Amino acid sequence: MEEGGGSPHRNRALHRPSPSFRLRSPSLNTVRLRRVFDLFDQNGDGEITVDELALALDRLGLGADPDELASTVAIYIPPGRAGLAFDDFEALHRSLGDALFGAADPGDEKAAAAAAAAEEEEQDMREAFRVFDEDGDGFISAAELQVVLAKLGLPEARNIGRVHEMICSVDQDRDGRVDFREFKHMMQGISVWGA
Structure with a gap:
């Protein structure tokens, strides 16, 4: 048993992407992502700051290094804004999905429409x-x-x-x-x- 009572398998599980990270239906993915965005947006101002994102990840047990998180998220925050608007958050999510699963195939939209039908x-x-x-x-x-x-x-x-x-x-x-x-x-x- 590790010090602090943690499971040796816990950290490995965090590195495996969830199969639900990218849904087949773009409209369902957007709805789900909007719910996540609203949960992370603690003060309801329509933007997720790096602090709000760090707090949400910490509460989920996915604590991240604040400096790494800030540098990753910074490229998605437009100049003059304090945080990620929903479109920025969606772009970040898409980028993470591409990094984890490979870029989305242009035929995915057609496949998603067929799957939805x-x-x-x-x-x-x-x-x-x-x-x-x-x-x-x-x-x-x-x-x-x-x-x-x-x-x-x-x-x-x-x-x-x-x-x-x-x-x-x-x-x-x-x-x-x-x-x-x-x-x-x-x-x-x-x-x-x-x-």
């Missing part, structure tokens, strides 16, 4: 799945499908045999019900077929 599609499918999964057990049973079909006024709802056939047509693991993966596969098939 895929995430939105996934959320929409989960919401649709919850409409069918009335008891919230993670499966759509024939009885649940029949109820939804009846609410939609579809004639298939009158015949439970037809409802079972509908379930069987997408029930890949043959357990008599549809899980989210099977539902998603079915919905993607409909989207492609209908396009």
Whole structure:
């Protein structure tokens, strides 16, 4: 055990960048970064001074040498200002991200947009799945499908045999019900077929 009771692994963990440092979605990254900026801006004046940044890092257990911190941050503070405005803080964050992970690929924005669209599609499918999964057990049973079909006024709802056939047509693991993966596969098939 080290003197002072600290863990020998603690400092090594601080040097590994968090996978969440740079999010795939630029808009989510900006929102998250704005929250961090507001937390660091102790007096709420719209600027983070080197002292405020040092205090925040110290509270997070990431104490930095004040002189090194000042020299690193100084290049991002425009002349005549006491600290980093949000845009300056964002530039500092981007620069640190580039240093830790390499420069962002210009294709990242396209990939981020595609990832955001895929995430939105996934959320929409989960919401649709919850409409069918009335008891919230993670499966759509024939009885649940029949109820939804009846609410939609579809004639298939009158015949439970037809409802079972509908379930069987997408029930890949043959357990008599549809899980989210099977539902998603079915919905993607409909989207492609209908396009």
